[in-house]
Amino acid sequence: MKPKVNHRQPTLFIEIIKGLAANKLTLILLAVILLSSLTVVQVTHLARQQLIEQDKLLQERDELDLEWRYLLVEEEFYSQHARIEEIATMQLDMKRPTSQDEQVIVLP
Template sequence: MNKKANYRQPNLFLEVIKGLGANKLTSALLVVIFVSSFAVVQVTHLARAQLIQQDKLLQQRDELDLQWRYLLVEEEFYSQHARIEDIATTQLQMKRPTSQNEQVIILQ
């Protein structure tokens, strides 16, 4: 009796496969739907990866810009005339020449 009950109930999976085999257009459309859905997933993944890469590059640009600003401030500090003159007089024992120490050379 159990065999008769199983025999009367159609196997749904086999019926779907038979139906798809009978209708080629439906099968083709089903394949196209699956391919397009996988393509959407792949494109979404690649777009997110590109956005993450863009965020990293923007952060790196900001860090480099900050370092550049620090370097400009440091360059301005080291190139101040008063600081250079102070180092020349204290560390290098340099002094301004007087009129007696000046020599004029005339080239012909």
């Protein structure tokens, strides 16, 4: 006895395609769902990239702020020296010695 070959067994994929082709609204909704899901993935990716860029910019801002503070301290240091020199010159009538005013002392 020969076993029966069942040629009428439908495949699931073919039945799904037939069902989608029969109902155009379902096909359109499926396409919209796929498109929106791809859009969500793209938007999530772009948002993550922007967060990474924001973190880099915040770190750069912090580094620049630190450098700016160091420059303020340095400016304060040099401005105090210039102020002292100005007071010495104007109020105390002091001046830098010239080479004729210098005396060299040699120790044995």
